[in-house]
Amino acid sequence: MQKIIKIITISISTAIIFVFYLSLNKDNNYNTESQIGKKLNFDKIESIDEDKYLYIKELKGKNFVLINFWASWCGPCRSEHPMLMKLKSEKKLKLIGINFKDKKSNAKIFLKELGNPYYFIGKDEVGKLSINFGVYGIPESILVDEQLTILQKFIGPLDNQDLDDILKKINKV
């Protein structure tokens, strides 16, 4: 019995120390840049209006997609909104808005006031969906190509420079 306990104790200690050793050499800063080059990974997104969904297969092979995470309570989202409105007219680009931890009524008022640039508005009431996209604050936007590969991430409100970047990327092809 004593021998078994000894083996278990030594094994657990060794395992813990080994994992500590592995962790030492890891970059533990949360970095969403690592998502670039990866494929979008979701089945469907629930619409802000009940019982409507956007399926991932609807997006493939058609247009570039800009997924924008926003909320009516977010000041910087308000300031970036004119940029999104400018992108609305781009034929090669579809805008998908993910309404983050927001109230539906407030979100609707926000869009009524400032305009609705989105092809589809998904909802993320608890913020879980956004975590899967590697988003940790809003506004944040993800540019995706026709094959659903993530091309670029924009952390913080989009500005004129970002707008140029997006236009260059979608018009290059």
Next chain:
Amino acid sequence: MLSNLGNFLLFLNILLSFTVIYFSLASLKSAEKIIFRKIYNISLAQSTIVLVCFFTLIAAYITSDFSLINVYQNSHSTKPTFYKISGTWGNHEGSLLLWVIILTIFSFLFLIINKNHSKNYRLYTLIVQNILILGFLFFILINSNPFLSISPVPKEGLGLNPILQDPALAIHPPLLYLGFVGSSIYFSAAIASLLTNYSERAFAKSIKNWILVSWIFQTLGITVGSIWAYYELGWGGFWFWDPVENASLLPWFAMTALFHSVVVLEKRNLLYFWVIILCLITFTLSVTGTFLVRSGILNSVHTFASDPSRGLYILAFLSIMIFSSIFLLFKKYYNKDYIINSNSKETFVLINNWFMMFYLLTVLIGTLYPIFTDAITNNKISVGPPFYNAVIIPVVIVFLIFMAVGPNTKWIKNRFVDIKKYILIFISALIINFLIGYFFKSLTILTNLIIISSLFLIISSTFDLIKSITEDRIDFARIVSHLSFGFLIFFIGLNHNFSIEKDFNMKVGETKNFDNYKIEFKKLELKNFKNYKSIVGDLKISDNKFGEERTLNPEIRIYDSPKTLTYEAAIKTNLIKDYYLTMSNIDRSEYYNIKFQKKPLMLWIWISVFALTFGGFLRIFKNAKNN
């Protein structure tokens, strides 16, 4: 100049540690029954020199001697003197020097205080402790030297992180270090006891006060850290189950288990190996915590500039500690049949230990699990309050009941004669709980149970207090601690249930109404201070129900060196509740995000913890008196 002096003193310390080990080994071999006189003298010199070494660093901070990299990186000439001094241990290198001071001074004090214990046992304790000291001194010299110089000498320093410029945080590290570094002495003593087969009861006697001392400081250190987090971090909470907080809580559970079980060892000569295991675990957990924080594996407010080589050194040190302890323990372990009556004080102490081990394992798993998933599967997850609350809170309810009943049981064999008393206490707890729900606000089921069980402990401890005064058998220490713990849980339960939290986006001149309250954003002012500028909000909170009005002034501070923005909560405390308000700016807008919280009984939560540690002090005084 200070760089040379500091380095010289560090080398001298290493030399003295080797000398202590050398003479201790010689003294072990000698036929003399007492320890060589010179060992006391060298130990005293060692403690003095390590203090001088530390004061040298403090002097460099006070005089803003930027020829030292450490001072350059962590200080600034415009900083108030108080924070220049506290900056000494507010960084990795300086705090390690504090580690060595505590290791050394505890080593010396253990040697001189335990004069009536066996010579070999004391010498081995001294040797093991000096091996630990050497381990940390080499660590300092190899890659964490606070006395490294820089050339050319910079004109100005980079400054200390503003959120660390705070009185509570200035004393938080020394208190916490006294706790978990202090546990090194009973780690060394446990190894010495195994090596020398030192008599079990005497071993318990020699370490019990050291356990209490480290427990008191650990508790105070954790509390002061909590108080700081409460008013500085602006979340309105005081415990976040942050992995680094957990790292300080793990040794605390082990210490709490230890000072209960060591009493069984002293009184009944039972549980010797269990006490040894707890001694080893406590310090091992302390070093593990240090590893997690200093290696940069964990990201939190405590993260020091991360450097994997530091982590590697501590990990190597930790591995040696763990494996040599396991090896020695199994080598010396022998099976001893304990016969413990299931209804006796011994059993209740064991139950306390089981609970402590349960909490310890829960927090350990919650803390290590994300590290494991990240290292093995590359999957980043975090284990937060929902896990700990779901696992720990239901168990606390049962724990409180045992805490009330346990102390009144007798050693060896107990007879329950007090069933009626406990039924009466239980009914009283139910009635008070009902009245709280009836007059204030309904409670959730879990809060109901927490309040009832904590009241059970409070009423029961109060009965004990009255009984012990009338019968003149006063065990104030235990009663004060258990009573305070009951109150602590009671206040936390009420605080949790009755807290109010509201968020608004407001601009100057606006007023918001909610429940019975009105918040008026009256004005904003810009103020200039020595090392920062501050935007001060002026908000009036009116409680329409009680006609109470209060002005709160949350701040946004802009520090120059280093350039940092901090948000200072405005807190108005009274005996019943805290009003807690934070303000943050919203980019490119005239609106500010205002977060208002009403937190009942906060002051009493802090008072309960201080009373809990006061119980520890009382126990030490009582032990000293009995000796």
